[in-house]
Amino acid sequence: MSKEDNVNKEVPPLLFDHFWRYDEVMDFISRLAAARPELVKLSKLGQSREGRDIPLLTITDNSTGAAEDKPAYLIHGNIHAAELSGTHAALYTARQLLVDPGAADLLKRIAFYIVPRLNPDGAEFIVTTSGRVRSRTDRTAREPNTLYQQDLNDDGLILTMRQLHPDGPFVVDAQDTRLLIRRRKEHQGSFYRLLPEGLIHDWDGSDNIRVEGRSLDWNRNWSYDWRPEPEQPGAGDFPFSEPEMRAMAEFIHSHPNLFAILGYHTGPGAVLRPPSTGSDTDLLESDWQVLQELAQIGAEATGLPIYPAIKYHAADKRDINLRGHFHNFGYHHLGLYVFEFELGILANSAGITTEELLAATKDEQREAIARRLMAWWDQQEQRDPVYVPWTPFSHPQLGRVEIGGLLRRHLAGRTLPDLERIAQGTYRFTLEHASRHPRITVEDVTVDRVASEIYRLRIRVANRGQFPTHISEKGKSLRRLRPLRVEIHLAHGAELLSCEGHRDLGHLAGLTDSRMLEWFIAVLKGGTQQVTSSLAEIRVFGGTGGNLSLVIPMPK
Ligand SMILES: [Zn+2]
Secondary structure: OOHHHHHHOOOOOOOOOOOOOHHHHHHHHHHHHHOOOOOOEHHHHHHEOOEEEEEEEEOOOOOOOOHHHOEEEEEEEOOOOOOOOOHHHHHHHHHHHOOOOOHHHHHHEEEEEOOOOOOOOHHHHHHHHHOOOOOEOOOOOOOOEEEEEEEOOOOOOEEEEEEEEEOEEEEEOOOOOOOOEEEOOOOOOOOOEEEEEEEEEEOOOOOOEEOOOEEHHHHHOOOOOOOOOOOOOOOOOOOOHHHHHHHHHHHHHHHOOOEEEEEOOOOOEEEEEEEOOOOOOHOOHHHHHHHHEEEHHHHHHHHOOEEEHHHOEEEEEEOOOOOOOOOHHHHHOOOEEOOOOOOOHHHHHHOOHHHHHHHHOOOHHHHHHHHHEEEEEEEEOOOOOOOEEEEEEEOOOOEEEEEEEOOHHHHHOOOHHHHHHHHHHHHHHHHHHHHOOOOOEEEEEEEEEEEEEEEEEEEEEEEOOOOOOOOOOHOEEEEEEEOOEEEEEEEOOOOOOOOOEEEEEOOOOOOOOOEEEEEEEEEOOOOOOOOOOOOEEEEEEHHHHHHEEEEEOOOO
């Protein structure tokens, strides 16, 4: 057994056996950082509203420079509370980067920032109760006649309450009595209304019961094209009004080295790309081509179909406009090629495709899918507890109800073994996407003595990465993607005879673009400050291509 194998053993395994509570996430990443301190730094993005640290992993080979000086790739997961799969997928990539020999070279050149659980409060509510929250529900301002979720029968879960009611819009499905289906005119007998398990605040006894308070969707809280509620449901009070999102915005804007961002979600499995409003014609033609090409790599690696975000909806709907959404923020504000992976829902694990799920727009179609899902679930040997039988309960306000039904926590994601397969694919995509990073190099360094005390220094500054330093064509015009700047710092006793001590080079295209720079330097002899070992130091500030510094030795 080699030494490397021994070291690898200390990296904790990532088990795809259950969704993790916050403490389990923190424990795992602490052990990752402890096992590979030369590659992983653990810090926090910020603090959640309820006071939890939002963990941030910085992964790079520190022996080749600090993360801030390298091109960087950001991954975030679990912005939506129930989308716990995103945490596991992000952590899968984090762990693979440490143990995959194929990633070692990449980690010398670039850094990864990984935020596996952007929404620790919402996720904790879902993991511990299986209740329902988009990103955050405002449960502090209690409104009258509003039901707030709560575990009433002490089984540790927030499930569904069904109650017989003459106006009830649901009936028990004759084909699968565990399910409730929409009431139709031919239905007779027992009609049910459904409510989440909980209590109604300040109830006036009427049937007009609201469910929960204001619901916030943080993927409508990004700054580009933000619109207020109710025009854009879930938008929040202003762009980045949510503290977790503000922490993300501050991180992004203080890291000009970012060249790509990937978000993990859990809807019907898909590779999502910009745009999130309007149409493909809002993207520059050449950028659209690169987005398509990269999305195709993601689709081949994962087996998931590609959708521009505007078309990720039920098949009978028009294109959608998602205001304040990640995709348009990433492309229009940052100039980056950004993607989201919708990792898939339980129905995908049951063999129901995303195309089928989006095409099921009628009640009968949706009911048929629910029956297929239950039939598949019945056949599983090792199965998650997806269904809890309906059990009578005496509700303090509503009287006789039954509590039970499907666990939303498990419906919202693939089975975990199935998720591992997808996470392997998203990791391969990330490596491919990341390997295109811009890469600033200094080449062809020569120092010639042109007169007794005068030297000519020449260097070539090049971008040998595939992406240009402005990443997308869109990025060319944005202030955020910083153009290159070169500075020369002379040793004591040396003096610049020509040009300025700094040069602004603008952006460099990918692979084949470089600039020759030349300085004439006088070295004063006989002064008290003798130039001995080094002549100068060259510093290159490369924006997305990395920063570097190079000491030019005094020629012999
Ligand atoms: Zn989502």
